[in-house]
Amino acid sequence: MATGQDEPDADLATGLVRLARLVQDVFTRTAADHDLTAAQARLLCVLSDGPRTMSELAGVLGVEKAAMTGLIDRIERRGLVQRTTVAGDRRAWRVRLTPTGQKQALTTHEGIIGAIGLLVGGLSQAQQDRLRQAVVCITQDHQDQ
Amino acid sequence: MATGQDEPDADLATGLVRLARLVQDVFTRTAADHDLTAAQARLLCVLSDGPRTMSELAGVLGVEKAAMTGLIDRIERRGLVQRTTVAGDRRAWRVRLTPTGQKQALTTHEGIIGAIGLLVGGLSQAQQDRLRQAVVCITQDHQDQ
DNA sequence: TATTGTTATACTCTATAACTATA
């Protein structure tokens, strides 16, 4: 009761926390259906837009460089990405999807988008449009943080 | 581009994934400001509504019993919750917030709701109302899964 | 027999600090 969790029309902030968990759970479960952790699915999604260096990935994903090393080590061991050299900087690595990784990224992405889409299937088209607009407003106003 | 991440008016499912991450990041960061992990903040929030047995907590939080043992061990060591016996069933434990834990739960909850509230501050009141309605529809249609 | 909870084990994810190699 201190959290207002019982009221069906709880405040917006509480609703957003619940929605975020619901979406995150669907994301994680669908990724698992494709033999990926949530962190791995996010990584493959970023790499779908093109190769990135370790530092770039750490920046985009919001984790430390050292955490990236482990993340890439594990997913590279499975053959989904590979480290390639960077011309002109022998310290750096460029990480790219392998052909297998590209297929995996695509099917996992489709699975996740499809599963999330089911969540909003009960809303009318007009409601979905308004929701989309609101979501765009919020995420654009607070890019990354 | 395969993910449509560049379009400002990306599809609703993609927007929801982004929103969920934004909300989750704010949740995690605010919990950390209060010296709690996200899992611990969630736990305290559930316990704000009253004591629960280990099995109940595992069910509500969607984790295995064995994971609950560790989660409760760590937070009990910090004095925020305590295990008490259950009259009539000597196998079971009832977990409750300590007075310290109650204060911690309250201030953390206020901090999180406040921080999430800032995310929607840019929307008009009418937009917020419509968003709240949509969020309630989605989360009620898919309680827990 | 079924249920409640713990222990043992293993893995992923993450952080911090110290380090190497290169710029």
Next chain:
DNA sequence: TATAGTTATAGAGTATAACAATA
């Protein structure tokens, strides 16, 4: 000196499997 990345270490969170105590 500064940057890119790795290694070492530690801890949280999670799962599975085996187990003890009790119902």
